[in-house]
Amino acid sequence: MLANQRRSQILEDIRRTGAVRVSSLVESLGVSDMTVRRDLELLAQEGLVVKVHGGALLPGGRSAEEPGFAAKSGRQNAEKRAIAAEAAKLVEPGMAIGLSGGTTTWTFARRLRDVPGITVVTNSVQVADLFSHQPRPDQTVVLTGGIRTPSEALVGPFAVAAIRSVNLDIMFMGVHGMDVRNGFTTPNLVEAETDRAFVDASRRFVVLADHTKFGVLGISTIASLEAADILVTDSGLAAENQAALRERVGDLVVVEVNPAEHTDTAEYDVPADPPDRPE
Known part of the structure; x- marks a missing residue:
């Protein structure tokens, strides 16, 4: 060569x-x-x-750089939808589930709108807004308070206090990056604390992360790889990276991605980032 x-x-x-x-x-x-x-x-x-x-x-992966919600919405959409479809199999009627902020969990939330009797606790403005458009009397959505981040997540002491007051059957979390040495990470220090509260409040911890998240490093670690009961990712992840994850997470679920099955982009149009707010 x-x-x-x-x-x-x-x-x-x-x-x-x-x-x-x-x-x-x-x-x-x-x-x-x-x-x-x-x-x-x-x-x-x-x-x-x-x-x-x-x-x-890849360049541009600064540890404290945090893209906005709309900026992230155009990335790996087919992968996110395949991951969401697989993760939805874990949700049963009557469950109390947690959903963190991010476009992957927002895509996943769309799969839950027809599941009866669930309670959704989230710190995502966009996830809460999604459920509000088609409310069901048998579903309960709890939005934590807090300070809004560029990723449209609510974080800080108010969010942490709300999360610590609940007990969740499953927590579904999107992450900025995952790394063998540093675990699951985020570019926002305060968001990491809020995410850790979610992990502590849940009986099962499920991470939803496409293959591009491997090797990406955020400034703050949310949890070790070993803390994840299930990690759902896609087949774009290299075989050696899959092997490294299988040694550490409770259960690695790798989904095949067929872009032809995920071409209905209109249903998944993501709201634009809000205008800059005054300081």
């Missing part, structure tokens, strides 16, 4: 999985550690990747 072909393959792997490790590239490409590191250095100089200890990530 020529050098340019090798670097193209490395770049394709990073774009597909979100991150790569030097050791994995050495094995898959059949070249030396030095060659891989030199390739990553050249790709980093071109601004195509960001080098980290032991590997490389």
Whole structure:
């Protein structure tokens, strides 16, 4: 394989999985550690990747950078819908469930509007708004108070106090990133505290995260990988990353993504981010 072909393959792997490790590239490409590191250095100089200890990530993944709700809504939509369809199988009538903020949980919430007798506790403005458009008398939606983040989640002491007053059968959480060493992370320090309260309030902890979240690192850890009873992700996740997760999470569920089955974008139109609020 020529050098340019090798670097193209490395770049394709990073774009597909979100991150790569030097050791994995050495094995898959059949070249030396030095060659891989030199390739990553050249790709980093071109601004195509960001080098980290032991590997490389896609650029733009700053640990404290928090995209808005609408910005995230255009990413991996087919994957989010496939994950949502699978996760909905875990919800039964009469359950009390928690839903964190984010576009993945918002997509998942659409699957729950016809489930009778559930109580939904959420700190997501968008999730609560979704249920309010088609209210059912046999469903209860509890929206925590708190300070709104760019991701349209309510966080802080008011949110934490509300969450600590409930007992949930299952908590469904979207995350900014997941990493073998650092677990599930978020770019918002206060949101991490609110998410940890959700984990503590639930009997089962389920994470919904597409393959691009692997290797992404937020500034604050919500929970270790081992804390997740179930992690639902998609088949875009590289085999070696699936293996690493299977060793740590309670149950890894990998769903196949068929974009042809998820082409009805009108139903999933996401509200735009609100205008900037005065300080």
